[in-house]
Amino acid sequence: MSSQTPRVRFAPSPTGYLHIGSARTFIFNWLYARQQQGTMILRIDDTDLERNTEASLRSIFDGLSWLGLAWDEQYRQSERLDLHRRLAWSLFEQGFAYRDFTPAQPAEEASEGETVGWLFNEAARNMEREESDRRAASGEPFVLRFRVPRDAPRTVSFVDAVYGEQSKEAKDIEDFALLRSSGMPTYHMASCADDADLRITHIIRGQDHLTNTFKHILLFEALGFGAMGFGAPRFAHLPLLVAPDGAKLSKRKHGPVVSVMTYAEAGFLPHGYINFLCLLGWNPKDNREVLSQAELVQLFRFEGVNRSNAVVNFTEADPIDPKALWLNAQHLRSMPVAELAPLVRAVIEKAGLPIPQDEASFPNVVDTLRARYSTLEDFVRLGRPYFAEDFAMEDTALEKLNAPQARELLRELGARLEAASEYTEASIEVELRNLAAERGVKPGLLINGSRAALTGQAVGPSAFALYTCVGRERAIRRLKAV
RNA sequence: GGCGCCAUCGUCUAGCGGUUAGGACGGAGCCCUCUCAAGGCUUAAACACGGGUUCGAUUCCCGUUGGCGCUACCA
Numbered sequence: 151m152s153s154q155t156p157r158v159r160f161a162p163s164p165t166g167y168l169h170i171g172s173a174r175t176f177i178f179n180w181l182y183a184r185q186q187q188g189t190m191i192l193r194i195d196d197t198d199l200e201r202n203t204e205a206s207l208r209s210i211f212d213g214l215s216w217l218g219l220a221w222d223e224q225y226r227q228s229e230r231l232d233l234h235r236r237l238a239w240s241l242f243e244q245g246f247a248y249r250d251f252t253p254a255q256p257a258e259e260a261s262e263g264e265t266v267g268w269l270f271n272e273a274a275r276n277m278e279r280e281e282s283d284r285r286a287a288s289g290e291p292f293v294l295r296f297r298v299p300r301d302a303p304r305t306v307s308f309v310d311a312v313y314g315e316q317s318k319e320a321k322d323i324e325d326f327a328l329l330r331s332s333g334m335p336t337y338h339m340a341s342c343a344d345d346a347d348l349r350i351t352h353i354i355r356g357q358d359h360l361t362n363t364f365k366h367i368l369l370f371e372a373l374g375f376g377a378m379g380f381g382a383p384r385f386a387h388l389p390l391l392v393a394p395d396g397a398k399l400s401k402r403k404h405g406p407v408v409s410v411m412t413y414a415e416a417g418f419l420p421h422g423y424i425n426f427l428c429l430l431g432w433n434p435k436d437n438r439e440v441l442s443q444a445e446l447v448q449l450f451r452f453e454g455v456n457r458s459n460a461v462v463n464f465t466e467a468d469p470i471d472p473k474a475l476w477l478n479a480q481h482l483r484s485m486p487v488a489e490l491a492p493l494v495r496a497v498i499e500k501a502g503l504p505i506p507q508d509e510a511s512f513p514n515v516v517d518t519l520r521a522r523y524s525t526l527e528d529f530v531r532l533g534r535p536y537f538a539e540d541f542a543m544e545d546t547a548l549e550k551l552n553a554p555q556a557r558e559l560l561r562e563l564g565a566r567l568e569a570a571s572e573y574t575e576a577s578i579e580v581e582l583r584n585l586a587a588e589r590g591v592k593p594g595l596l597i598n599g600s601r602a603a604l605t606g607q608a609v610g611p612s613a614f615a616l617y618t619c620v621g622r623e624r625a626i627r628r629l630k631a632v
Numbered sequence: 633g634g635c636g637c638c639a640u641c642g643u644c645u646a647g648c649g650g651u652u653a654g655g656a657c658g659g660a661g662c663c664c665u666c667u668c669a670a671g672g673c674u675u676a677a678a679c680a681c682g683g684g685u686u687c688g689a690u691u692c693c694c695g696u697u698g699g700c701g702c703u704a705c706c707a
Contacts, residue, residue: 162707163706163707165706195707197706197707198706198707201706201707250704250705252704254704254705255704267633267634267703268634268703268704270704291705293705294705295704295705313638316636316637317636318635318636319635322634322635322636323635324703324704326703327704327705328705330705332705336705336706336707337706337707341707356701357637358700358701358702359702359707360637360701361635361637361702361703362707364636387637389637389638389700390700390701392699394642394643396699397700398700398701426644429644429645429656430644431644433644433645433646435646436655437646437654437655437656438655439644439645439656439657456638457637457639458637458639458699458700459637459638459699459700459701460643460644460645461643461644463642463643463657471643471644471657472643472657472658473643473644473656473657473658474657476656476657476658477656477657479670521669522668522669523669546667550667592666593666594666594667596666597666597667598666600666601666601667601668602667607667608668609667609668609669610667610668610669611667611668612666614666
């Protein structure tokens with residue numbers, strides 16, 4: 151038994167934007183593929199013509215490209231319908247499927263009290279082939295259903311890499327549809343046909359598919375999986391991501407918080423978000439949480455995936471999970487400045503702020519500011535005074551400037567700095583402290599005043615570091631203008 | 633209703649018969665300090681319930697409750 155190179159797939163359907171749960175499924179597939187040096191496949195499961203939209207398709211690609219995790223092969227089910235139909239009809243010819251001319255019935259119509267789970271329509275399941283052919287030929291619409299083996303007792307079972315041994319009686323499985331009356335394959339048919347054809351070795355997907363798996367195993371069997379020269383895929387189901395009230399995350403109910411792009415637009419680093427998602431339902435068992443991409447690839451194990459749903463913490467007021475923010479901050483503060491600086495440059499440019507002229511000092515500014523920022527957007531929102539000429543004077547900062555003698559001394563400090571030959575953190579500190587001593591005021595008056603004058607903020611980096619961040623010319627101008 | 637899955641601090645989680653039930657986020661407090669962060673320290677906070685099995689259950693089994701998923705041409 152040689153271990154085959156894993157082939158995994160992420161199969162979103164373009165019926166909405168890239169969902170946070172889908173993103174995590176993608177990431178776990180990707181981690182496993184990279185760790186095992188396997189193949190990552192992106193398959194667009196677009197067999198539901200009614201609900202597919204181009205906008206959804208674009209947003210899925212937007213979300214995936216933001217994550218920055220590349221895949222190796224790409225397919226679209228709508229381009230593979232011939233395969234699905236061919237296999238469906240071959241199942242029919244072999245007796246594994248039958249036509250059902252019964253119109254679809256809403257499940258809710260079943261009478262209360264005596265609701266018996268529907269499994270199949272007996273007349274259709276037992277219909278003679280001759281009659282079935284005749285009615286089909288006359289143009290009567292039908293769905294093609296899988297004939298679940300239910301004449302003899304049969305237990306369908308498999309071992310899930312996360313949930314362990316799973317089994318279900320075949321008699322409890324309904325005769326699911328393979329082909330719609332429109333001729334379009336259903337999810338079950340298309341997915342299994344493609345998984346077989348694409349030689350998928352590991353199906354890693356949400357737990358909402360756990361009970362579908364029994365159907366898929368039956369389908370794989372009927373498709374002759376064993377005879378196709380390789381084993382049936384292994385399954386790994388992932389616990390679901392749910393809202394704080396425990397409900398399934400949905401676009402309609404929870405709005406854009408479920409979209410990957412909400413985090414992107416909030417200024418998250420892709421890796422900060424990835425790290426956060428990995429910790430929702432998986433952990434490396436050693437209390438480590440801040441993990442690099444290489445570490446995630448190395449440490450990921452199905453055994454480390456747990457089985458209960460995980461809550462994504464958000465409120466109407468704040469769509470961002472606090473832990474995600476913290477993790478992002480950890481990466482923001484520890485990643486190489488050389489990698490962070492271009493990202494910061496991109497967001498401030500996008501926000502329409504002037505790009506710093508001084509190429510050399512920019513990384514230093516970024517380095518100084520990031521210690522107290524959590525997202526890239528913080529550089530735009532809080533960092534404005536460091537990049538733009540116009541910025542707001544906050545009330546708390548105004549109070550500092552309104553302190554007795556503050557304005558007068560700050561203007562004096564500005565004049566001295568202008569006259570000084572040196573402009574370094576150390577030299578500025580000397581000038582400032584000397585001035586304070588000469589005039590008999592506490593250094594704090596000038597320190598806090600400087601921060602207020604230079605940034606319009608009462609809080610921020612060390613006052614002296616701040617001088618070099620703002621730059622000599624601008625600092626002096628702002629001091630003199632108080 | 634049927635079938636399946638799940639159940640440790642507010643949240644993410646460790647735990648795989650004997651622990652002061654550990655860590656992280658968030659909260660509270662202290663230290664540091666030119667402000668705010670960061671950082672360091674301290675602290676509050678959990679085994680859903682009931683039966684078993686066992687010398688001993690958070691841990692194993694059963695049940696209850698609760699949550700989630702699937703349930704006639706969504707994926």
